Amino acid sequence: MKTQGASLLPLLIAFPEAEGRLESWGKILDLGALSARILTQSRLSAREPLLLSFRLRGEDFDSLPAVVERSEIDEDGYTRCEVRFTLEADRLRLGRVLRVLLASR
Amino acid sequence: MAVVGILAAEADHRKSLRLAVEELGYRAAPAKDMKGAVEVLQKERPRLFVVAQAPEDKIAESLLGELERSAPLLPVVVAMTQRKAARAMELLRAGVFEVIAPPWTPENVSACLSKALRFKGTAFEALRPVSEPKGALAYAAAVLLVFVLAAGYAGLQRHQRAVRAARTAPPPTHWELPYSHPAGLAYDGKYFWITDWYSKTLHRHDPVSLRIDRTVHIPREVPGAVAFAGGAVWIAATPRGIVKHMLNDRLTVLGRYPDIKHQTLGMAYDGLYLWTVDAGKRKLHKRILDDRLSVVESYAYPGSRPAALAFDGTELWSLDAGNREILRHDLDRPTRITMRIPLPEYRSGEWTPTGLAWARGRFWTVAQRRRRGRGKARIFSHPLPGAGS
Numbered sequence: 001m002k003t004q005g006a007s008l009l010p011l012l013i014a015f016p017e018a019e020g021r022l023e024s025w026g027k028i029l030d031l032g033a034l035s036a037r038i039l040t041q042s043r044l045s046a047r048e049p050l051l052l053s054f055r056l057r058g059e060d061f062d063s064l065p066a067v068v069e070r071s072e073i074d075e076d077g078y079t080r081c082e083v084r085f086t087l088e089a090d091r092l093r094l095g096r097v098l099r100v101l102l103a104s105r
Numbered sequence: 106m107a108v109v110g111i112l113a114a115e116a117d118h119r120k121s122l123r124l125a126v127e128e129l130g131y132r133a134a135p136a137k138d139m140k141g142a143v144e145v146l147q148k149e150r151p152r153l154f155v156v157a158q159a160p161e162d163k164i165a166e167s168l169l170g171e172l173e174r175s176a177p178l179l180p181v182v183v184a185m186t187q188r189k190a191a192r193a194m195e196l197l198r199a200g201v202f203e204v205i206a207p208p209w210t211p212e213n214v215s216a217c218l219s220k221a222l223r224f225k226g227t228a229f230e231a232l233r234p235v236s237e238p239k240g241a242l243a244y245a246a247a248v249l250l251v252f253v254l255a256a257g258y259a260g261l262q263r264h265q266r267a268v269r270a271a272r273t274a275p276p277p278t279h280w281e282l283p284y285s286h287p288a289g290l291a292y293d294g295k296y297f298w299i300t301d302w303y304s305k306t307l308h309r310h311d312p313v314s315l316r317i318d319r320t321v322h323i324p325r326e327v328p329g330a331v332a333f334a335g336g337a338v339w340i341a342a343t344p345r346g347i348v349k350h351m352l353n354d355r356l357t358v359l360g361r362y363p364d365i366k367h368q369t370l371g372m373a374y375d376g377l378y379l380w381t382v383d384a385g386k387r388k389l390h391k392r393i394l395d396d397r398l399s400v401v402e403s404y405a406y407p408g409s410r411p412a413a414l415a416f417d418g419t420e421l422w423s424l425d426a427g428n429r430e431i432l433r434h435d436l437d438r439p440t441r442i443t444m445r446i447p448l449p450e451y452r453s454g455e456w457t458p459t460g461l462a463w464a465r466g467r468f469w470t471v472a473q474r475r476r477r478g479r480g481k482a483r484i485f486s487h488p489l490p491g492a493g494s
Binding site: 010012022023024025027041053055073075076077078 | 188190191193194197198203204205215216217219220223447449452
C-alpha cells in the first residue's frame with residue numbers, strides 16, 4: 001500500500017542496540033506486510049536494527065522489530081530506506097489490517 | 106525567493122529561526138502571535154510556516170485550525186524547543202508536515218525546508234482489491250473480452266507512449282568531454298572556455314552541442330581558473346602566476362603577473378573588480394586590474410572548500426566542492442551567503458567539480474573523475490531551483 005503527501009503515516013523510531021541514542025521520528029512512504037519504505041531526518045545504515053511504532057486504521061503497532069535493508073540520502077538530505085519486519089507475528093497482524101483497509105476502500 | 110512564515114512568541118526564537126531561514130536564502134516573515142501569523146499569511150503569501158513552541162504548547166494545532174479554512178495544503182513545520190519524540194508523533198498525526206528538534210542551525214533546518222517547499226499536498230492512495238468472478242462461464246467470457254481489449258489497448262498505449270516520449274524527452278543535463286583534466290570554466294557570452302591542465306590547452310566549446318570548436322595550446326603555462334575581463338582572457342597558471350591573453354586566434358600573451366595571493370582556484374570579473382579565491386587559505390580576494398592585480402580587500406570564505414567563482418551579471422557565486430553546492434554571496438559583504446543551490450549530481454562522490462560558469466539562464470560546472478585521469482571529464486548543467494529544466 002502506498003501512502004502519500006499529507007497522509008504519510010507518522011512513525012516513531014527507537015534504536016534497541018544504540019545505547020543512549022534518542023528516539024527519532026519519520027514517515028512511512030510505502031507499507032506492506034513484510035516491509036516498509038520510510039523517510040526520516042535521522043541517519044540510518046544498512047543492517048541497523050530498529051523498533052518501529054505507528055498507528056494504522058486506529059490500531060497501534062508498538063515497537064515492531066525491524067532491520068534496515070537499504071538506505072540512501074535523498075536530494076533534500078533525508079534518509080530514505082527500506083526496512084523489513086523481522087517477527088512473523090507482526091507480519092501476520094499487519095497483513096490482516098492492510099487487507100481490511102484495502103477492502104474498505 | 107520563497108517566503109517562509111515564522112510564528113514564535115519568544116523574540117530570541119524568532120531571531121534564531123529568522124537567521125537560519127535567511128542563511129538558507131529564503132525570505133523570512135516573522136510573527137509573534139496568531140494574529141500576526143494571519144497577517145503574514147494574507148500579505149506575504151508564505152510557502153510554508155515554521156512554528157517555534159515548547160512540547161506542551163498547542164500553537165501549531167491552533168495554526169493548523171486557522172489554515173484549514175484559508176490554506177489547507179500549506180506545510181507547517183514545528184521547531185520544538187526540546188526534543189520529545191512522543192510529542193513529535195502527536196504533532197505529525199495532527200497534520201504538521203515535519204518536526205525539527207533543537208538546535209535550529211541552518212544545517213538542521215535546511216533538509217526540512219527543502220522537503221517542505223517541494224511538498225504539493227496530495228491524497229491517500231490505495232489499490233483496490235479485484236472483485237471475485239461470479240461463475241465459470243462469466244469468468245471465461247470476461248477473460249476473453251479482457252484479452253481482446255487489452256491487446257488493442259496495449260497497442261494504443263505503446264503508440265501514445267512513443268509519441269509522448271518523443272515530445273517530452275528531457276534535455277540532457279551532462280555531456281562527456283574528450284579530455285580528462287579540466288581545471289577552469291568560463292563563458293564569454295557566446296562560448297564556453299575550459300582549461301585542461303594536463304595538456305596545457307584552452308578548449309572553446311559550442312554552448313548548445315558542447316562540442317569543441319577551437320583548441321589553443323599554451324605550452325608555457327599549466328592553466329587553471331579562467332575568466333574574461335577588460336576584453337582579455339585571464340588564466341591562473343602554476344606556479345603562482347596570472348596570465349593575461351589577447352582574445353585573438355593565438356591568445357597572444359599581454360602580460361604575466363605574479364599571483365601575490367596564490368593558490369588561485371577560481372576567478373570572476375564583476376565589471377569593476379576581479380574576484381579570486383585562494384583555496385589554500387580559504388580567502389576571497391577583491392582585486393583591481395592594475396599592473397600588480399592589487400588586492401583591495403580579502404574576506405574569509407564562508408563555505409567549506411572553494412573550487413571556482415562566477416558572476417551572473419548582478420551577483421557573485423562560488424562553487425563549494427566540500428559541501429557540493431553553489432553559494433551566492435552578498436557583494437558588499439561576501440562572507441554572507443544569500444542563497445545555496447545543492448548539487449545532487451556530485452553526491453555520489455564520483456566527480457570532483459573544478460569550474461563554474463553562468464550561461465543561458467543556468468549554472469554550468471565542469472568536473473573530473475575522482476580518480477583523476479581514469480576517464481573523460483564531464484560538464485553538467487544546473488537549472489535554478491524552481492525553474493524548469
